[in-house]
Amino acid sequence: MEDLMIEQWNPSSSYEQYWEACAPIYCTYSQIAHTKNFVGVLVALVSIISSLTVVLRIGINLLVKFAINLFKRTPQRQNEVKPKLKDRLKKMFLTIIMQASAGMMDLNIFPLWRFGSNTDRMTAKRLGQWSTRLYIVLFITSLTTIIIYIGVQPQMLTKSFNEPSLNIYNRLLLDHGDTLQCPCSSISSTYSQFIQIKPVFHQVCSSIFVSDAWRTNLTNGLVSDLSIYDTQDYRRFLSAHLQFLKGLCQSSIQSINDSINQFLSSSLVTTNIITETILNSQVNVLIDESKSNALIIFARLLFFLQSANHGNRLVSGYGTNFMFGGFVFDQTAIEFRSYVVEVLYDNQCSCILNRTCTIQATFINKNLSEIIAVNGLKMGCTPSESFLKSTLECFYNYSCINIIQTQTNSSYEMNSPPLITDGSRFPIKTTINDLVNDLFVENWLTAVNYSLYFDQCSPKLCSYTYIQELNSFYTVTSVLSLSGGIMFILKWISPILVRLLVAINRYRKKRTNVVQCENNIPMTTITTVDIMPRQMNIQPETISLQSESNDLPPPTHCGSFLLCFRELICWIILIFVVLFMIVLSFLTIIPHAKNEAVISAPFINTTATNNITQKLTTSISTTIASSTASSSSCQLTFELLTRQFDNRQAEGSIAVSDFDNDGLWDIILTLFRQYTNIVVFGDGYDSFTRSITINTECSTTGTYVIAADINNDAQMDIVTACDGGPNIVSIILGNGDGTFREAIVYSTGEDGYAIWLDTGDFNGDGNLDIVASIYGISGNRTVEVLFGDGNGFIGGHTRFSTGQNDPSWSLVVGDFDNDRQLDIAIGKSYVPQIVVLRGYGNGSFGPPIIIELESIIFFASWIDAVDINNDGYLDVIVTNAGLDNVAVLLGKGDGTFQPSMTFSTGVFGAPYSGVVEDFNGDGVLDIAAVNYATANVGVLLGYGNGTFGPPMMFPIYDSRMLGMIAADFNRDGRMDLAFIGLASLYFPIMQNTCECCEQEFFNMSRTSHQ
Template identity: 90%
Template sequence: MEDLMIEQWNPSSSYEQYWEACAPIYCTYSQIAHTKTFIGVLMALVSIISSLTVVLRIGINLLAKFVIDLFKRTPKRQNEVKPKLYDRLKKMFLTTMMQASAGMINLNIFPIWRFGSNTDRMTAKRLGQWSTRLYIVLFLTSLTIIIIYIGVQPQMLTKSFNEPNLNVYNRLLREHGDTLQCPCSSISSTYSQFIQIKPVFHQVCSSIFVSNAWRTNLTNGLVSDLSIYDTQDYRRFLSAHLQFLKGLCQSSIQSINDSINQFLSSSLVTTNIITETILNSQVNVLIDQSKSNALNIFARLLFFLQSANHGNRLVSGYGTNFKFEGSYVVEVLYDNQCSCIWNRTCTIQATFINKNLSEIIAVNGLKMGCTPSESFLQSTLECFYNYSCINIIQTQTNSSYEMNSPPLITGASRFPINTTINDLVNDLFVENWLTAVNYSLYFNQCSPKLCSYTYIQELNSFYTVTSVLSISGGLMFILKWISPILVRLLVAINRYRKKRTNVVQCESNIPMTTITTVNIMPRQMNIQPEAINLQSESNDLPLPTHCSSFLLCYHEVICWIILIFVVLLMVILSFLTIIPHAKNEAVISASSSSCQLTFELLTRQVDSRQAEGSIAVSDFDNDGLWDIILTLFRQYTNIVVFGDGYDSFTRSITINTACSTTGTYVIAADINNDAQMDIVTACDGGPNIVSIILGNGDGTFREAIVYSTGEDGYAIWLDTGDFNGDGNLDIVASIYGISGNRTVEVLFGDGNGFIGGHTRFSTGQNDPSWSLVVGDFDNDRQLDIAIGKSYVPQIVVLRGYGNGSFGPPIIIELESIIFFASWIDAVDINNDGYLDVIVTNAGLDNVAVLLGKGDGTFQPSMTFSTGVFGAPYSGVVEDFNGDGVLDIAAVNYATANVGVLLGYGNGTFGPPMMFPIYDSRMLGMIAADFNRDGRMDLAFIGLASLYVPIMQNTCECCEQEFFNMSRTIHQ
């Protein structure tokens, strides 16, 4: 059986079948290669240089001549009227254009030898001029087409980053999304390298009720022969039930741990790094599968044992399913005539039967039935939540054992107290799976050596200029070679056409030379055309003549001007393109070395008594310095610690809250409209709900006034706001109802420090309310209330009407299996003008952010880790690094540290920066500039703590900003 009767495992694999099942559509490979070879680069450089040489040779000559003429000094003549600057520039421009036009007409860039040795000099010159004009036309036309083609053609560009760190990767991912590719240098890594899973089991599995000592002491007072007890006396079942409970807990813990170890030992294989969101999603799916596998395996095993026992009609040694009567076996009947023959789950109420006193004492929640195991699975743990019920068991078993541990805690489990053991077993007694995915460790395991992203650039001026210049050199070379050939070909065709016409022309061997001299004004130009040979070839081609006017030649000059202007414009645009790229590179390199946030931990003794876990901050003595108020553990008083501006807090006073029990929560607010800060404390239990202590503004306070609503429950959380529009602050408290109330209580202030009335509002049908915050979530200028639930992943919003009443609860579901809203706040985290909600989840290790839409609804929640297994119990939202963007700090109750999440300004946050506190019982925190250095510090309070840890912000490189003392922060 240990080997499941298996002789041998014969694995067989077929790669061909795997290939056919995969059926890849295409295959690709990538390699880093230069876009041009050395020869290609050399040719491109030669082409660019030759192009620039031609353009600059023409442009610089014209520019130099223009500048020389502009600043040329002419001798002054007597009685000469000095023309205006505009007239001088106009005259100079016209003169330059005339000279340029004359030069363009006679321009010849081709040597005589290009037209053959049998061509006379004058004919070669004439052909060269026409070839030059054809060359210019073809070059400009081709260049225009190339510029248009290259300019409008989109370019697929790839940008790479070598060995990026996590910050650079996150920034690139936010900016470029799915186009970012980061191949992993190590494609396989086990989940244990970056995932931690810590199951939290039901409190009964770690309680005294599963210990051998408690079971032994209980059963020592019983008679060893249990048959002397009545068959329906619970003394027969007690020892078996306790042993079975211990076995179920141990088996459940072992099954869960085996499933976790199996999952963590498996490997994650990825060729490219996956995002944190996808990684968390994949891990959650795999963990859910591991949970399901563990539950199914254990359930099948238990069902097999139950079926085997019942199917074989095994007789219980306790005589509870069958009894012998003579030679027969008779069935035992239970409630509703249930027979153990047909139903193994028959049960009755567990009772202690005292025959001497004829007394039957019921044991709440526990059952007796066919077998101890079956009856215990139908039982509940209600008795173990009640101290009186536990005393009954100890009394009826004659136990002298003193139980130092308390009963099971109501509300500390996601299972109701009336949950059957069978239902607990179906979940393997698991309260929660604390899963911590450390993305930075995964990133280090993947260790991408290169990250790249691709983008399409519609117009790249630098690329266009370089491409045009590199092409223009080769284009000029080709056109210089082909233009004379085309001209000679056209001349030959023209000559052949004329010969075919058989036109008789008068021949003359006498060369005719015509010289015409045109005399113009002394300050005008002398134009003297050269002698023209009018031999027979003169009829083949029209003679080049000078322009009769400037306007007739202007179109030839303007082509060169446009060409020079276009080239210069491209060069300028290329520089304008290069400069932003250089700036971007500088920003990228600078962002990877951002300022590091630092804190120094200080401790301050506050009182010889113990603080409880609620802390608030305000200025109670009007000295411009932050003071701290604390609640005391199992005392009816608060402590006010006065700041001195140096983090010392050397002076403190004690004030009486008049609460009948411990104060659970404290805030500072101006309740009586005297511009002095008062203290409001939530009372834990008893008839009192809140205590109001009015401040005098000099560090002293008046006598406390307590208020009771006379209804069930006690206050857990407090906030203030004017809910009925009378200009006076009202108080709202979340009520933890003993009988299951799920409400908030609004106490309406009268402006004098007294309460004028109160009203309760329902927060829905789910688990009790815990934390709450006041804000205008629908932008109707009326205050609303957002409530965080305990043990249910929900936020409830009550929309205020401005008259002291509220609408029905609006339920907002959060994406979390386990949830406990231990702290909540409302701020505009992404600067869109709408209030957002931030809530810590002490059930796991994250903080949830819900971005508001401005209409009372929110976008889907986003979660950000506060540290592995942290259980964040409180938080603050402030700008800790002085970058103008709000950050989140959360104190982790379980790991004794603080996780600071730096904000990006868009509602998202980076990975937590961890700072130790060295005390794992911290429940509350506040933020304020205690030492007046312009940086936000932190202060904490814990459970039964004798001191207040203070984290002084020592970040020297962080920008210091003035902190407004009028703002009140309370936790």
């Protein structure tokens, strides 16, 4: 047993499967390299040299002229009258304009040889001037475009810091926030290296009341044979209660310490260092998870012991649950057999049915006919169950402790004072069961040393990226580096463009100046003597050049200031128009480029991204489960409310409808061991202050209840399944004002009783029929269909087999094969099967279709049918109370289903009931399941494709909850939950307090009954 009967562990790992599960999107590595290679350096050097050549050529010329003018002495003219400052400025301005215009018009930076050897000097000069003007326009335009582009385009810059200290990291984090990246050199570190956790337990666990010495001295005065004391004398329970208190404290402390050690021994895995705030937040979440795990494990163990003791009807040695009744002679076995009699407590509570029956603890002195009550302590079926219902009030009171010592004849002097009320978060009247639910923990003292975590991470490099909108130095250097290349290109291409334009112009003039001669004009031949051959050889060449020069624009000379100024203004306007068009085009292109970048950016698969995010979140620690299953950012929250019955116990079935037509949801519940139901009317505030009791006329308790319009009067009626024959169902017709008619019961004349109910029109007559899952006393497992006549009566009934002779439990009605005829899906108990009966629309059904489920232990405690993945086909959802999951079977539309998928509802939860609704307002259906064993609700947020995330757990603090419904009870647009348990005196309501989960419309047909 110490080795759990394990012979050998055979571990197996596959790196290929790990790689597929990881599915990395990209891989990166870092290396130190020069920003430019040899070619890049060479190009940059040439560009800089070219730029410097141009700058120095202009700058040195100006500097030389300035120096000459500075040192040049101008002769002083006598009797020279200095003009006024205004006149001098005007004259200087005019001179500058004249010189600039003349210089602009006559500027020529191209040598004559660029235009060919057959071009005369005058033509070459004019071609050079026009090439220069084109060069200047193109250069200014290109340079301006580059300046705007470089200046407007944001620069993504990265700055790195090697081996930063914690102070440097904090300063960088404060300045740069989320852009700061610091990869850890050690990505894994155990929590014990930088976290300390110390739980503070309730003072009773360290008091004298849990010591063996105090208990032994207290009980030494009692008679060893406790049977001589009255069954309602607390002397029978005192020693057992003190031992149980000590055991609870020790087990709680051990559970907490084990959970803490397990947490501290686990590892935190982070590729990049996380901030102190995020670390504290994650640690708090992990600690809360460890707390929850410790509580669940301890509660599960305690529940197992309680259930085993009560289920096996173990007779207490104290004679507090069963008493010896005598002997009876068994004629078949020809022997005497003993029998026991159950013990009854307050309100006739029987220990056979309820293990938590209790009465007030008292000391009974028969001699003095005196009964002394012990404040806060209870007696009941067993010492353990009664002590869990007790409180520690007596141990806070010195007088009460003195009473115990006096009644036990103890001479022990107490060296420890009573418990003190200050410094405890638990009130005095807190029950032991509530203390156990918190494992007696008052507080958790947690210390997170971020500097130690930083040392464990030990980042070798921290870097941050930032966007610089305008960098003057970068702009100037970039422009200078590019200007050289631009000038080289423009110098090469400008003369070519000018000569090309001249050739085009010459060709155009030749086409327009063609001369055609008339045939009637007489032609005369003139003969000339070649006297001057040299002149005649030169003249044709001169004429040819003259004709070529005529193709150029006429030379421009500034004959007056007005003409030069006008021409300069024209050039300036032309340049500015060109620049304006370029800037306008540039500004128009930039937004489109940004929009295109945004649209084309998300190329990564969303599912893969979500999976990777979930894997990264899970990899932070090995002890925390991901709680963000839903893609919705809306955090689901509930507030637990309790509604008390008037000392009546509910059975475990609950339904919801509007019985008084006030637009508010009302609740109907079956009562335990009574032949009545109770209707609780809603007031829109979760109060449910008004209720009525209606008689079901069942011969036994009602096991299941639903609400439906049986008689077609548009008013909701009540249908109850009767527990035990000969009656099967009870129908109570509603009047629509919160009152009801007398119940009508129906019997099929066959053995068995109904377990589950649903309604539907199976024979196509327009009237609702009732279908019931029948538990046959003789072993038959069938489905009974009771055909309605539309007036609230049953016109006939038929039974159908569900296949193998296995117990049928839950059922649901729906059209699973899309033939517009209602079918029935039945969930089995103790057999992992779903059975589908395909309806023919005439009240008959086809042979059962058996659907096997993948489960070892199976109990279909609840079933529902809804289109969970929005494909137009009904799916089936069923809870497995035998384990801790819910199974989802996606329908194919032909009466069959895809292989079942299971989703956990909480560890060892034993989900007994469920509902399907949209709880977080994201438009996707979710599943809520109430866990019988762990006293909580697991809400599984849906993804819309038939799958669900991990359960979000919400406590109910009562492990007997069997039924659950969902409705908006307080009219706040959020789905709330209501529960009912087995033999419960109250029904809890979980009010949806999620701030972002409002909805406008609800379909309550899925959650009308449980």
